[in-house]
Amino acid sequence: MPPPNKSAGFIPKWAILFILILISLFGLIYIITRLLGLPLSGEYISPNIKTSKKNGSFIAEYITPSNPYKINDSLKVSIKEAWLEKDCFYDGKSNIVSIQPQGYKLLINGKENDLKGEGIYWRILTKDNRYFYGENGIPIIQDFDSPLGDTLEYRVENNFHIAIGKFILVKRKN
Numbered sequence: 001m002p003p004p005n006k007s008a009g010f011i012p013k014w015a016i017l018f019i020l021i022l023i024s025l026f027g028l029i030y031i032i033t034r035l036l037g038l039p040l041s042g043e044y045i046s047p048n049i050k051t052s053k054k055n056g057s058f059i060a061e062y063i064t065p066s067n068p069y070k071i072n073d074s075l076k077v078s079i080k081e082a083w084l085e086k087d088c089f090y091d092g093k094s095n096i097v098s099i100q101p102q103g104y105k106l107l108i109n110g111k112e113n114d115l116k117g118e119g120i121y122w123r124i125l126t127k128d129n130r131y132f133y134g135e136n137g138i139p140i141i142q143d144f145d146s147p148l149g150d151t152l153e154y155r156v157e158n159n160f161h162i163a164i165g166k167f168i169l170v171k172r173k174n
Contacts, residue, residue: 044090044097045141048109049083055097057085059104059147062169071156071165078111082169084148104147106169108132108140124154124167 046052049061062082070076087103090096124132124140132142132154150171158164 041090041092044088045105045107046083046085046088049081052083052085052107055088055099057088057097057099059084059086061172062106062152063172065168065170069167071167075156075165080109080111082106082108087143102145104144106132106142106144106148106152108169110140124156126154 044055046055046057049058052058060083062084064079064082068076068078084104084106087100087105088097089100091098124142126132126142130142132140148171152169154167155163156165156167
């Protein structure tokens, strides 16, 4: 009887090491792009007006009637900047931001540490009861199908869906 073939079904150590190195490199690339705030590919949201103007998606700047803006007697928020821009797509391979033919985003950068009344859970709603949304490091945003008017007024409600005030933005005149 011949001796058993030890190489049958055996993966060389160099192949395993090579596979582990590849997985590690892809993981490192992913972590670095996330730390830098770069999406791999997908929807692109300008972090500020300057970037929106640079990539050509900027449409208009909006301001609050006062800053900090008083939503009600106990809730105030400071707005650094608010703007409307065209929807964009970021291609991570070519590092290009392209303007989409349809869709708009209203973006709001606020001063988190200046928020007054933050113990209250509150949200801003559009006329069709869609919420504005945001994530850490990303402005508060809302999607729209068409450009917006000169004055924007939104209901602000608490976690019980009770209106507690209104949020107004006015288009800045150039």
